[in-house]
Amino acid sequence: MRLARVAGTLALAVVAWARDTPIVHHTYFESSLNKLLYFKNPATLLGLDRTSGTVHRSSDYGAKWTAISDIPSGKASRLYAHPFEPKMAFVLTEDTEHWVTRNE
Numbered sequence: 001m002r003l004a005r006v007a008g009t010l011a012l013a014v015v016a017w018a019r020d021t022p023i024v025h026h027t028y029f030e031s032s033l034n035k036l037l038y039f040k041n042p043a044t045l046l047g048l049d050r051t052s053g054t055v056h057r058s059s060d061y062g063a064k065w066t067a068i069s070d071i072p073s074g075k076a077s078r079l080y081a082h083p084f085e086p087k088m089a090f091v092l093t094e095d096t097e098h099w100v101t102r103n104e
Helices: none
Strands: 003-005 009-015 023-029 035-038 045-049 054-058 078-081 089-092 099-101
Touching (some): 045 078
Antiparallel strands (some): 003 099, 009 023, 035 045, 078 089
């Protein structure tokens, strides 16, 4: 995920690849994700952990998550989807530095 600067709880991801049997993956975070953001491509998700100020990304329907390294840990406080652009999202901080993604 390319980002440009603009100025343990359990999360379950159920992936129904087989017709009748869903595949369930467990991912443990330091604290619960306060917000999940789904893009038009349902495989890509962003999750905000406000306790640690970290945004996590999954590109496989939530089976595996990684912290977005472009955003320093402890900075993220809000996560918003763009109202008209389905591949765009914003990460806001309590300060004047914010981030935007334009490609999920």
